[in-house]
Amino acid sequence: MKFTISREKFLQPLQLVSGAVERRHTLPILSNVLIKVSEDALWLTGTDLEVELISSIKLEGDFTEGEITVPAKKLFDIIRGLAEGTQIDFSVDGSKALIRAGRGRYTLSTLSASDYPNLEDWEGEVEFELSCSDLKRLIDSTSFSMAQQDVRYYLNGMSLETEENVIRTVATDGHRLALCRLTYETQLPARQVIIPRKGVMEISRLIGEDDKSIKIQIGANHLRMFSTDFIFTSKLVDGRFPDYRRVLPKDGDKVVQASKAVLKDAFSRAAILSNEKFRGVRLNLASGELKITANNPEQEEAEEMVDVDYQGDELEIGFNVAYLIDVMNALVSDKIKINLSDSNASALIEDAEDDAALYVIMPMRL
Numbered sequence: 001m002k003f004t005i006s007r008e009k010f011l012q013p014l015q016l017v018s019g020a021v022e023r024r025h026t027l028p029i030l031s032n033v034l035i036k037v038s039e040d041a042l043w044l045t046g047t048d049l050e051v052e053l054i055s056s057i058k059l060e061g062d063f064t065e066g067e068i069t070v071p072a073k074k075l076f077d078i079i080r081g082l083a084e085g086t087q088i089d090f091s092v093d094g095s096k097a098l099i100r101a102g103r104g105r106y107t108l109s110t111l112s113a114s115d116y117p118n119l120e121d122w123e124g125e126v127e128f129e130l131s132c133s134d135l136k137r138l139i140d141s142t143s144f145s146m147a148q149q150d151v152r153y154y155l156n157g158m159s160l161e162t163e164e165n166v167i168r169t170v171a172t173d174g175h176r177l178a179l180c181r182l183t184y185e186t187q188l189p190a191r192q193v194i195i196p197r198k199g200v201m202e203i204s205r206l207i208g209e210d211d212k213s214i215k216i217q218i219g220a221n222h223l224r225m226f227s228t229d230f231i232f233t234s235k236l237v238d239g240r241f242p243d244y245r246r247v248l249p250k251d252g253d254k255v256v257q258a259s260k261a262v263l264k265d266a267f268s269r270a271a272i273l274s275n276e277k278f279r280g281v282r283l284n285l286a287s288g289e290l291k292i293t294a295n296n297p298e299q300e301e302a303e304e305m306v307d308v309d310y311q312g313d314e315l316e317i318g319f320n321v322a323y324l325i326d327v328m329n330a331l332v333s334d335k336i337k338i339n340l341s342d343s344n345a346s347a348l349i350e351d352a353e354d355d356a357a358l359y360v361i362m363p364m365r366l
Helices: 008-020 072-081 132-140 197-206 259-271 322-332
Strands: 002-008 032-038 041-047 051-058 066-072 088-091 097-102 102-110 128-129 157-172 177-198 213-218 222-226 233-236 254-259 280-284 288-297 300-307 313-320 335-338 347-351 356-360
Touching: 002 008, 008 032, 008 051, 008 072, 008 088, 032 072, 051 197, 051 322, 066 072, 066 102, 072 097, 072 102, 128 132, 128 157, 128 177, 132 157, 132 177, 132 197, 132 213, 157 197, 177 197, 177 322, 197 222, 197 233, 222 347, 254 259, 259 280, 259 288, 259 300, 259 322, 259 335, 280 322, 313 322, 322 356
Parallel strands: none
Antiparallel strands: 002 088, 032 041, 032 066, 041 051, 051 233, 088 097, 097 102, 128 213, 157 177, 177 356, 213 222, 222 233, 254 335, 280 288, 280 313, 288 300, 335 347, 347 356
16 A cells, blocks of 8 residues: 655644544554545544544545554654655555655554454434534534533433424533524424534534534434545434423523623632632622622632622522533623522523523522
């Protein structure tokens, strides 16, 4: 196997697939990238058995078909370290891969491509297309609420749901919940799957804010995405996502409207003097104003007064300030709406002008 390619053309797909490569070396071959030359194209594949990324680029000039695996990080570091515009000659000699670039020569160890694990082919049961910007909003509006290492493994991921003409993403760690929905132009079959945390983070890394179209296929155990730059596949979490509809507050009779920027800044300043472990802040709501207070074991205290649009009974309630700031970062409108009922009930937060995304945060006892 051999091919010639410029540094820039090689670096882009190599950087793309390296994100999926296993770094903990459970199996030596998982730290390698699969390099394959066939049908006038160079194909690169990286996987950690949970996610798989394939990228390809058309080859020009002479090449010989074949496939081999080489250490992904070493190859990427070598190619990245070369000067711009360098021509790279890649070939395989026995059990070694040879890279010639300018006056440099590098020899890398290889492992057989026949031992490289690849996810089996499967038929998509649900298929639809989205723009990258719409998909990114669905993910970025909710992914911060995923659990990290919860024993309830189905919380360590994001629910993707299709239903009639709606696509919905939901994430929760048991203390907060984030939901974002998108109206789709055609009817979709009803389906709900859980994408694991690593898969969600990879998709967010791969896609931009542009209007490029991306095709999504959902199978029995996998989700696959097709772009002009890559093919991404992720295993799905085998579990049942909790019924989030049951935890959406419905009887919030206290509605507060406020400037998102003013609230976020006030929460950020109060957070400095909150308890580092529990991150609690106390909210005292009265007609026309909100008082935010925080304190810590060193007897330090922060107090912030914020003008809000609220007419109703006084209320005192505590929240994790980090959760509040996360929501402020995710909301897109300048004005936000908070629905509350009492000091023991969850808050429902959403944009004042747009109900596509909503957030539920459980209160804290302070």
